[in-house]
Amino acid sequence: xxxxxxxxxxxxxxxxxxxxxxxxxxxxxxxxxxxxxxxxxxxxxxxxxxxxxxxxxxxxxxxxxxxxxxxxxxxxxxxxxxxxxxxxxxxxxxxxxxxxxxxxxxxxxxxxxx
Numbered sequence: 001x002x003x004x005x006x007x008x009x010x011x012x013x014x015x016x017x018x019x020x021x022x023x024x025x026x027x028x029x030x031x032x033x034x035x036x037x038x039x040x041x042x043x044x045x046x047x048x049x050x051x052x053x054x055x056x057x058x059x060x061x062x063x064x065x066x067x068x069x070x071x072x073x074x075x076x077x078x079x080x081x082x083x084x085x086x087x088x089x090x091x092x093x094x095x096x097x098x099x100x101x102x103x104x105x106x107x108x109x110x111x112x113x114x
Contacts, residue, residue: 020104022094023070029111033076036061036092036108043067044096044103050075050110051091058085077112087114 023037036048048062061073075092077085089111096104 020096022092022106022108025092025108025110028109029113031113032078033074034110035072035074036094037070037072038094039070040066040068040096042098042103044098046071047093047095047097048073049093051093053089058090075110085112087112 019039019041021039023039025034025036027034038046038048040046043066046062046064046066048060049057050059050061052058059075061075089109092108092110094104094106094108095102
């Protein structure tokens with residue numbers, strides 16, 4: 001009555017990124033939401049956080065283990081979970097870790113216009 005379904009996946013070298021990177025924050029400047037695109041050359045614990053000009057963290061977008069490849073996350077300022085955000089400059093911090101060792105760390109500027 002029930003059959004077995006076999007799935008086969010093949011990953012080519014061109015699908016695995018050569019390096020760690022924060023590819024883009026687009027659109028930027030933005031109103032309401034923007035998408036952060038990044039790549040992992042190896043599986044790692046990924047942290048994507050947003051900070052204001054004073055260095056205060058205003059949003060945690062990602063804090064989880066992810067596999068190698070291309071990834072993206074949407075930052076919707078209407079669902080910050082913190083106090084309402086005003087127009088201004090914010091910083092997107094991207095970190096990749098494995099076994100508590102920092103593998104990659106970078107920051108990109110994002111401009112919110114309301």
